[in-house]
Amino acid sequence: MTVLRPVRAGNAFEETVERLLQAIKLGVVPPGGKLPPERELAVRLGISRVTLREAIRALSDAGYLDVRRGRYGGAFVTYRPPEPDAGTARQAVNAMGPGELADALTFRLAVESGAAQVLAASELDAAKRELLLRRLDELNAAGLDDYRRLDTAFHLSIAELTGSGLLAAACADARSRVSDLLNAIPMLQVNLDHAAVQHRAIVDAILAGDPEAAGRAVAEHLEGTAALLRGFLA
Structure with a gap:
């Protein structure tokens, strides 16, 4: 919250x-x-x-x-995100402009990678570890109609678990800037399977206390999302 x-x-x-x-x-x-x-x-x-x-x-x-x-x-x-549609994504990008889109993606990459590094370098008690694993399990079990919401919850939980309100707010802001675009991307099972592997790598690196690996795992995941977005907009 x-x-x-x-x-x-x-x-x-x-x-x-x-x-x-x-x-x-x-x-x-x-x-x-x-x-x-x-x-x-x-x-x-x-x-x-x-x-x-x-x-x-x-x-x-x-x-x-x-x-x-x-x-x-x-x-x-009562709000429900619109059904995924590449045309809707193009409209959203046109409204933002290519420069603003690139800036939003860079901002998200910076703050989410940083949050994962901070959390990996922290002393995590049992409750925090349990929460992170629960968010991952919930996401893995999500149906297509609830995937984006639980994906957001997973990503934001990493920042929130750092205990930094400013960092958590920055990550929420970064996600908000691209949420309409992410909602518009059609969800492909092969991509969801790949994302599940990447999410697991992020969690494993954090729980292992490896900041460098955590930041790298988040960066790889977000760069993949950005590439998929650019593909649908091409």
Whole structure:
């Protein structure tokens, strides 16, 4: 839940919408899932409940949330990523521009490789090791309809387990910049099988306490994703 971090006072409404939208699009709160209670969410974001309600109302009007009243009410996520489509990916890239896309991919490579290196160099207790392995198992067992969300959870968990809020936020931001593109890439079984091997290599390097191997494994994985993306855009 690192994406739901405090916002700056100057643009509280706009940044609250951004934070909530990031959590929704990254699948931190899955389709059909409920946002944290209003009181808790306002404290987490460091805003007033009035500002939070305005942001939730805006996202409800835009079709991302369904606000229900009553004892079992709350703000429920209605957004679902569009079906993978290379044409959608091309549209997203055209909107970004080639320079911005290259910058986003470089940023993601830098922060995620760095996060893996930091975590591999850390003392990992049993709970952290268990969580990392659980995220990997969940991803390996995921169906196509839930793969991207659990892939995001796996990658973000590496940064979150470092204990650095800034690093975790940077990784979430990096993922957000390319999430629409990743969602648009058709999922090929051969690619998913290859990704599973790479994910296992990342986890093995982290658990072995080998920062260099961890950074290299993440870089290889992300470079493969970038190559696949460029292939579908060609």
